[in-house]
Amino acid sequence: MSFSIAHTSSDRVLRPHPxxxxxxxxxxxxxxxxMSHAATLDDIKARGYLTVATxxxxxxxxxxxxxxxxxxxxxxxxxxEQTAGIKxxxxxxxxxxxxxxxxxxxxxxxxxxxxxxxxxxKTFDFTSPTAQTTTFYATKKGSAIHSADDLIGKTVGAETGxxxxxxxxxxxxxxxxxxxxxxxEIVEYHGYPEAYQDLAIGRxxxxxxxxxxxxxxxxxxxxxxVIGQPIGQPTYLAWAVNKGNSDVLKxxxxxxxxxxxxxxMYRLQKKWLGGSHxxxxxxxx
Numbered sequence: 001m002s003f004s005i006a007h008t009s010s011d012r013v014l015r016p017h018p019x020x021x022x023x024x025x026x027x028x029x030x031x032x033x034x035m036s037h038a039a040t041l042d043d044i045k046a047r048g049y050l051t052v053a054t055x056x057x058x059x060x061x062x063x064x065x066x067x068x069x070x071x072x073x074x075x076x077x078x079x080x081e082q083t084a085g086i087k088x089x090x091x092x093x094x095x096x097x098x099x100x101x102x103x104x105x106x107x108x109x110x111x112x113x114x115x116x117x118x119x120x121x122k123t124f125d126f127t128s129p130t131a132q133t134t135t136f137y138a139t140k141k142g143s144a145i146h147s148a149d150d151l152i153g154k155t156v157g158a159e160t161g162x163x164x165x166x167x168x169x170x171x172x173x174x175x176x177x178x179x180x181x182x183x184x185e186i187v188e189y190h191g192y193p194e195a196y197q198d199l200a201i202g203r204x205x206x207x208x209x210x211x212x213x214x215x216x217x218x219x220x221x222x223x224x225x226v227i228g229q230p231i232g233q234p235t236y237l238a239w240a241v242n243k244g245n246s247d248v249l250k251x252x253x254x255x256x257x258x259x260x261x262x263x264x265m266y267r268l269q270k271k272w273l274g275g276s277h278x279x280x281x282x283x284x285x
Contacts, residue, residue, distance in 0.1 A: 039108050041247035049087035050248065052077070052111035052239075053098045057191050060216040060272045061113035061131075061237075064092070072272035073239075076130060077111055079264055083255040096161055096190060099124070102240060108248050110240040115163030115210070116284050117235070125249050126238035128256045129280045130265070131273060133210040135167040135232030138217065138225050140199055145206060148229045151175070153184050154205035157195040160188035167232035168208040200224055210237075212273050236284050257282070 044050060054073060055062045062071040069092050081088050088111065091101075099114070101107045103123060115133070116126050137156065139145045145154065152175055158165040168186055175182040187204065189195040196217065198204045206228065209217075214227050241248045259265040266276035 039245075039248065041251065044086065044108075044247065044251070049089040050108045050251075051091070051106070052088050052109045053091045053093055053101050053107040055095045055098060055112045056092045057193060058095065058113055059213060061213070062092075072268055073111060073113060073130070075268050075272070076259070076265065079259055079268075080252060080255040083258050084251055086251070094191060095159060099161070099240065102242060105242070108241065108245070109252065112239065113210075113213075113237045114240045115235055116238055117163050117166065119166070120163070120240070121243075121285065123243055124240040125243050125245065125285050126236075126240055127249060128253050128260070128282055129236035129238045129277075129284055130256070131212065131237040131269060132234060132277045132280055133212045133237055134230045134234045135164045135208055136211045136214055136230050137206040137208050137228040138199070138214045139206045139228055140202070141222075141224055141226050143205070143226070145228065148231055149175075149179065151183060151206060151231075152179060152181055155185045155187060155203075156183055156206045156208055157187040157189055157198060157204045158208040159192055159195070160190060163235075164208045164210065164232070171208075171231040196221075196225070215274060236280065238284060 039050075054069065054077070056069075057063050058071075060071055062069065062073045064070070069090070077088055077090065090111065091107065095112070098107075098110045098112055102110045110124075113131070114120070114124075114126070116129070137148070137151065145151060148171070151171075156168060158168050165186070165188065172182040172186065187195075187198075192207070192209060192213070195204065195207045199207050208231060211227065211230070217225055218227055239252065256265065266278055269276045
């Protein structure tokens, strides 16, 4: 992972903002009518493509390299196009806009490494899983943090709106319930590269992310960072559509299952994730 260690603003805790509050209210209001915008199979066939949104900086799943979208999900996208026989018209963007874009009907699908959670299942349906993972923490090399309990009283960062942030809050609550005290502070970031910068220069004590993503970080920056212990439960990654959008779900799922049957998905997993996940369930909804 390429990033420079530079001075960044110390005020990393995201505060409520009137405009953000208004935007959230609009998104919530539109969520109830989002299915009226969801494309049917006839709509998709008529226009000849699906609209999908993919994150721009989440290694090893999706990131930009010399102006080109690369990574596990981007290569899987190409195989799904070929297998399903339909174009996936892609918008590469920051994570914060992806799920809201699906909710409002702007995109047919979040073609990204979306962690499957019970909370998200209330709003989205998920494709057959594309990978399995667990939330871990990472520290700077040489840190005195050697176990999850050592995070008590420490400042830990995660990406805003992510399931890893949810896991971090749950872990903090667990610490308080079992140990009598928890983390000092949870700091939210719009993207992980910025969180890793702050970890490197000492503004954070640890960063919470998936084991798959942190493994890539260590592979590229093992001179600076180390992976700690799990702070979440094993779960799955999948692509997300609006709840009830069965046409899009079936179209993509049929292609994904063929890619599992012929071994192409597992080949990509070995290439990008360091191993194959062949015991994943067919459905996680």
